[in-house]
Amino acid sequence: MSLSWMAWTWPTAVFFLAIAAILTVMGVLHALHPSVARVGFLGIATQRGDRLFLSLLGSAFITLAWLGLVGPNLWWALVVSLVYAAAMFRWA
Amino acid sequence: MEKRENQKAWLMILPVVVVVAFSAIIPLMTVVNYSVQDIFGPNDRVFVGADWFLAVLNDRRLHEALLRQFLFSALVLVIEVPLGVLIALAMPRKGIAVSFSLVLLALPLLIPWNVIGTIWIIFTRPDIGLLGHTINSLGISFDHTASPFDAWITLMLMEVWHWTPLVVLLAYAGLKAIPDAYYQAARIDGASAWDVFRYIQLPKMRGVLTIAILLRFMDSFLIYAEPFVLTGGGPGNSTTFLSIYLVKLAVGQFDLGHAAAFSIIYFLIVLLFSWIFYQALNTIGTGDRR
Numbered sequence: 001m002s003l004s005w006m007a008w009t010w011p012t013a014v015f016f017l018a019i020a021a022i023l024t025v026m027g028v029l030h031a032l033h034p035s036v037a038r039v040g041f042l043g044i045a046t047q048r049g050d051r052l053f054l055s056l057l058g059s060a061f062i063t064l065a066w067l068g069l070v071g072p073n074l075w076w077a078l079v080v081s082l083v084y085a086a087a088m089f090r091w092a
Numbered sequence: 093m094e095k096r097e098n099q100k101a102w103l104m105i106l107p108v109v110v111v112v113a114f115s116a117i118i119p120l121m122t123v124v125n126y127s128v129q130d131i132f133g134p135n136d137r138v139f140v141g142a143d144w145f146l147a148v149l150n151d152r153r154l155h156e157a158l159l160r161q162f163l164f165s166a167l168v169l170v171i172e173v174p175l176g177v178l179i180a181l182a183m184p185r186k187g188i189a190v191s192f193s194l195v196l197l198a199l200p201l202l203i204p205w206n207v208i209g210t211i212w213i214i215f216t217r218p219d220i221g222l223l224g225h226t227i228n229s230l231g232i233s234f235d236h237t238a239s240p241f242d243a244w245i246t247l248m249l250m251e252v253w254h255w256t257p258l259v260v261l262l263a264y265a266g267l268k269a270i271p272d273a274y275y276q277a278a279r280i281d282g283a284s285a286w287d288v289f290r291y292i293q294l295p296k297m298r299g300v301l302t303i304a305i306l307l308r309f310m311d312s313f314l315i316y317a318e319p320f321v322l323t324g325g326g327p328g329n330s331t332t333f334l335s336i337y338l339v340k341l342a343v344g345q346f347d348l349g350h351a352a353a354f355s356i357i358y359f360l361i362v363l364l365f366s367w368i369f370y371q372a373l374n375t376i377g378t379g380d381r382r
Binding site for chain 1: 118121122124125126128129131134135137139141142143145146149150357360363364367371375
């Protein structure tokens, strides 16, 4: 089955593989160590999956903000996103 | 006794996962792929990285469309929610009048969206439309095809006429669910009509009103058919909302990369608000105050 109609590129393939890998790891983690909801600095009860969702969504906005305000070199945006994701997982 | 989750339940949702994959995930992945390329043809495309996103972020017309979209959604909420509550409060509580009112209110909700636009085009035409002709006969110049202000007025009238009944039905359901004992207690305490509304009806309607606000915000934020049929985004770009601008880019100009990057940003905004609203909905009735 040809997937050329989806117009794949290497960067987008790597991006989606990374997302799939993260979801797989999260699924396995949930099976081994079920997530327990906790209330962090957001003031709402979050599970591991919620924190992942917030990390990904926030990272998307960080990247867009970086692109619009700083420029097209997005490596630092990735670093900021990783720090943000770590903070979400630790304290959210 | 320890409770165990039944993991076999996951199998039951497999058909939904497959449907969602084909209807949403694969198209979304394709849009992401398009957003980083300049597409000239099925096999003729060039990788451009984040250029389309940069173009979208610096697109003045998109900024204007986004502002229009927020203004439209804000006006929808500011007008429809209080009006819906007022109508619900004024509605009869028993007898045949209840059924009659409910059917009458539900009628606009049953009309297809593109038909709504057509109805209002004819209704507001200055030459043959009942409303347009009447306003012009009074000496007030009114033409939604020529004046941006008139176009907005017509659009808001149409939107309020179409969707306020939904708020009314939800608010009415909330009011009907309040036990009589509350009203009896209020009467004994000598509470005024305003006190009853402020301290009994409004708090008791909190859940349904939150749902109404969420639904109306999301619907108005994604609106396409009615303004497209009524004004086509004009006059000029005065009623060009995000979805109309997106269709112009993707279908009108066949600017697929640009439209794909725009779609992703639009999707992220909707996703953010959906999450906020989902959290708000989850707290309803739990007693959580944030």
